[in-house]
Amino acid sequence: MRFSDFPIRKKLMVAILMTSAMVLLLTCMAFFAYDFFTFRQAMITHLSTIGKITAANSTAALAFDSRGDAEEILSSLTAEQHIIAACLFDREGKRFAGYQRDTGHLLQLPEQPGKMGFSFQADYLEGYHPVLQGNSNLGTLYIRSDMGAIYERIGLYTLIVVAVIAIACLMAYLISNRMQRRISRPIQALAETARAISERNDYSVRVSKVAHDEIGDLTDAFNHMLAQIRSFNLQLEMKVQERTIEMEAANKELEAFSYSVSHDLRAPLRSIHGYMNIFAEDYASQLDDEARRLMNIILLNSRRMGQLIDDLLEFSRLGRKEITKARISMKDMVTSIAGDLKRTENNNRPVNITILDLPEAHADFNTMQHVWTNLITNALKYSRNKGETRIEIGSLEKEGDQVFYVKDNGAGFDMRYYDKLFGVFQRLHSINEFEGTGVGLAIVHRIITKHHGRIWAEAKPNEGATFYFTLSRQTS
Amino acid sequence: MSKAQSEAAREHQVKAVFLFNFAQFVQWPDIAFDHTTSQLVIGVLGTDPFGSFLDETVKGESVNGHPLRVLRFQKPEDVVGCHILFIQIPKNEQLREVLEKLKGRHILTVSESTTFIKQGGIVRFVKENNKIRFQINLAAAKEADLVISSKLLRLAEVVSN
Numbered sequence: 135m136r137f138s139d140f141p142i143r144k145k146l147m148v149a150i151l152m153t154s155a156m157v158l159l160l161t162c163m164a165f166f167a168y169d170f171f172t173f174r175q176a177m178i179t180h181l182s183t184i185g186k187i188t189a190a191n192s193t194a195a196l197a198f199d200s201r202g203d204a205e206e207i208l209s210s211l212t213a214e215q216h217i218i219a220a221c222l223f224d225r226e227g228k229r230f231a232g233y234q235r236d237t238g239h240l241l242q243l244p245e246q247p248g249k250m251g252f253s254f255q256a257d258y259l260e261g262y263h264p265v266l267q268g269n270s271n272l273g274t275l276y277i278r279s280d281m282g283a284i285y286e287r288i289g290l291y292t293l294i295v296v297a298v299i300a301i302a303c304l305m306a307y308l309i310s311n312r313m314q315r316r317i318s319r320p321i322q323a324l325a326e327t328a329r330a331i332s333e334r335n336d337y338s339v340r341v342s343k344v345a346h347d348e349i350g351d352l353t354d355a356f357n358h359m360l361a362q363i364r365s366f367n368l369q370l371e372m373k374v375q376e377r378t379i380e381m382e383a384a385n386k387e388l389e390a391f392s393y394s395v396s397h398d399l400r401a402p403l404r405s406i407h408g409y410m411n412i413f414a415e416d417y418a419s420q421l422d423d424e425a426r427r428l429m430n431i432i433l434l435n436s437r438r439m440g441q442l443i444d445d446l447l448e449f450s451r452l453g454r455k456e457i458t459k460a461r462i463s464m465k466d467m468v469t470s471i472a473g474d475l476k477r478t479e480n481n482n483r484p485v486n487i488t489i490l491d492l493p494e495a496h497a498d499f500n501t502m503q504h505v506w507t508n509l510i511t512n513a514l515k516y517s518r519n520k521g522e523t524r525i526e527i528g529s530l531e532k533e534g535d536q537v538f539y540v541k542d543n544g545a546g547f548d549m550r551y552y553d554k555l556f557g558v559f560q561r562l563h564s565i566n567e568f569e570g571t572g573v574g575l576a577i578v579h580r581i582i583t584k585h586h587g588r589i590w591a592e593a594k595p596n597e598g599a600t601f602y603f604t605l606s607r608q609t610s
Numbered sequence: 611m612s613k614a615q616s617e618a619a620r621e622h623q624v625k626a627v628f629l630f631n632f633a634q635f636v637q638w639p640d641i642a643f644d645h646t647t648s649q650l651v652i653g654v655l656g657t658d659p660f661g662s663f664l665d666e667t668v669k670g671e672s673v674n675g676h677p678l679r680v681l682r683f684q685k686p687e688d689v690v691g692c693h694i695l696f697i698q699i700p701k702n703e704q705l706r707e708v709l710e711k712l713k714g715r716h717i718l719t720v721s722e723s724t725t726f727i728k729q730g731g732i733v734r735f736v737k738e739n740n741k742i743r744f745q746i747n748l749a750a751a752k753e754a755d756l757v758i759s760s761k762l763l764r765l766a767e768v769v770s771n
Contacts, residue, residue: 197631197634197635198631200765267634270671
């Protein structure tokens, strides 16, 4: 898990802990460095003081050539545990007396006095001090101290630093744990509420405000936004409801209108057709050829108009009809319809209908029968000028939807006019070429829409067309 | 020089240095000096066994601002302005007499004589394991109003008469 993915609570904790640990570490290091150098200085001062005292004590021993006394004086340095060696040189620079702490091995000590003063060597501190009585020089004292004091100090310091950092981090943890809650809790509450809202779409929830800081402002803004969304939502719902009611009313009006218009048109038309038929039966023999031709045109057109009105009535009836869904075996339905249609089709050409495997569907039986009849009839109709009719009916799975299709090798159509395909009274072919009123596909479209499905087509002129449709997805 | 003679010469050489060193570890009262830079005199009463050693040792030296000087005296009456006096008189009876005369004069008396301390002398050279050491009579030193450094006392055998 990357740091940026940590919850805010952890980020705050880590930030606080890191900062305090860093500050402490730097402070301790600075202090340590300072102390280390002062302590080195103090070590020199300390050793030179001891040197001074020892040198002062050794004057008489040097002056009166008393080696035993000198050694006794030097051996008193045992009291200072870090002094590991010392020796006295006489006025001529010859070694006079020496002292060495029992460290298990013999130290290499200088044979003659060196330069006065103290200096740090690799792992010890050494120095020379003159032995003076009054102003006369009696000899030189050499003294050497190990670094044990510094090591002890470093050890002690490390221990203290570690302890301080540990305690401080613990304190920082406890304090920050309490402090961060004040920052992260409200944010957490906000985040949780936002999540709950997006999951449950409940905009009535409010986040309680804890403090008057930025998070408090955020909480206020969040609550305000929630209130706004809620009121917008309510307004929108009300508007939608209003519109729906309006639209339903308008739709009903329109359907009632079109139904009554077509219904009322039927009576005079039937009368025209009826009388024209009687007229043809009774007077045809008395008419000349031109009059008979005109009479036949009138008869044909009145019949066509009757068909148009019937289709229109069917279309508007479908609009008002409720669909009742049930399990349907599409395979059985299609086999039966295709068989019927193939039987009534005039056999001027070989007709080949392939029915592939079709899944069951949850749909309205009657309207679904209408859909299949219409699509297969179309396929037969538009392929009748081909040498052989080939129709394929099948299904496929597309984006989780069950898609049914009817594919033919007929006349097809130009995709440029695709948007006219499913319109009422819209035709892509002339009536002389293929009969029809242009209502069929509009009805199919309407049925599929009522099933909450989709219908579409793909075609090329003279290469056939494929009609696809889906039904609403099964939610069981 | 015979071996015994050279041995004696070395001894006296050491003693001459000791005499000089005594000057550094003994404090005289202010009245023992005329002023702060007046001479500190090392005197030899009687036979001088040091030859030129003593003169060579103190040559150019000074203690606490007092230049050192060596004077030789024949009779106790001659001893004037002296701070350290090495006494070498053949007869012991005379020694008491000499010391009587020097009493109260702030002189550090030094001798090799075995009865020197008993007779009221302050410092006596002795030979110990072939090394020159010394005895100090603290009471006598106090009487002469001299302060002897503890460092010197450390090395000495403190005795009393």
